[in-house]
Amino acid sequence: MIPGATDPISRDGKLLILAYDHGLEHGPVDFEAVPESMNPEHVFDVATHDAVTALAVGKGVAEAHYPDYEEEVNLLAKINGTSNLWMGEHDSAVNWSVEYADELGADAIGFTLYGGSNHEVEMAEEFAEAQEEARDRDMGVVMWSYPRGQGVKNDTKPSVISYAARLGLELGADVAKIKYPGDPEAMAHACDAAASTDVVMSGGSKASDEAFLSTVKEAMDAGAKGLAVGRNVFQRENPEALLDGLEKIIFEETSVEEALAA
Numbered sequence: 001m002i003p004g005a006t007d008p009i010s011r012d013g014k015l016l017i018l019a020y021d022h023g024l025e026h027g028p029v030d031f032e033a034v035p036e037s038m039n040p041e042h043v044f045d046v047a048t049h050d051a052v053t054a055l056a057v058g059k060g061v062a063e064a065h066y067p068d069y070e071e072e073v074n075l076l077a078k079i080n081g082t083s084n085l086w087m088g089e090h091d092s093a094v095n096w097s098v099e100y101a102d103e104l105g106a107d108a109i110g111f112t113l114y115g116g117s118n119h120e121v122e123m124a125e126e127f128a129e130a131q132e133e134a135r136d137r138d139m140g141v142v143m144w145s146y147p148r149g150q151g152v153k154n155d156t157k158p159s160v161i162s163y164a165a166r167l168g169l170e171l172g173a174d175v176a177k178i179k180y181p182g183d184p185e186a187m188a189h190a191c192d193a194a195a196s197t198d199v200v201m202s203g204g205s206k207a208s209d210e211a212f213l214s215t216v217k218e219a220m221d222a223g224a225k226g227l228a229v230g231r232n233v234f235q236r237e238n239p240e241a242l243l244d245g246l247e248k249i250i251f252e253e254t255s256v257e258e259a260l261a262a
């Protein structure tokens, strides 16, 4: 990690990335629980909450909506992605150049790397190109580090998650976004493996307030620098209430009980 690289998308060195690339990765089904979340403007409005340090979206959503929010929202350009309709070995198409993301006002880029996929080599080469372009432009680099594919039998195993965190460091990401490996010790090991690269926990499917905030608290206490979350925010009728709680845990280091009372 380059010192200061995450400054534009962090607060006091911590990150709360709101992810909204689900329309590509999962399809509109993720928006059924709260139909207004289908409209990107609703999620851009949510991203103006003080706790949110960056909003991760794909090219089309950024082109259409970021100009109205550039004063209030930090943009994390998710430059690759693949639909759920794709049935081949895990891969992710680069669909947005770093140059164009910069032109649109992005502060950082996001890139999915499927370590263990038959396409890992090409993905790592594409990542190298994007990472160096981002460095030239003083943009932060966030890796969605998700080991998946033929080489990976169990993608939630602690040793696999630690390897995912380490790939972030080895390949030059400022932040590695990893799945929670299930317990605090395993998360601490993953954070150690990432060394100077910041680790953020990936949100996952919707959980209760208490269960979700407790997992975030465990991850933070284990050494994570924050969270990248989508469904647990935009699939709530009142996303601001959960963001109030996350703000307490991530930035004010409160207990879960205090966060639930926020």
Ligand code: FBP
Residues within 6 Å of the ligand: 019, 020, 021, 022, 025, 026, 144, 202, 203, 204, 205, 228, 229, 230, 231, 232
């Ligand atoms: P969630 O908090 O909703 O899990 O979002 C995080 C994220 O990484 C999104 O950026 C991405 O669209 C999605 O998860 C990918 O999920 P999956 O594990 O199904 O590939």
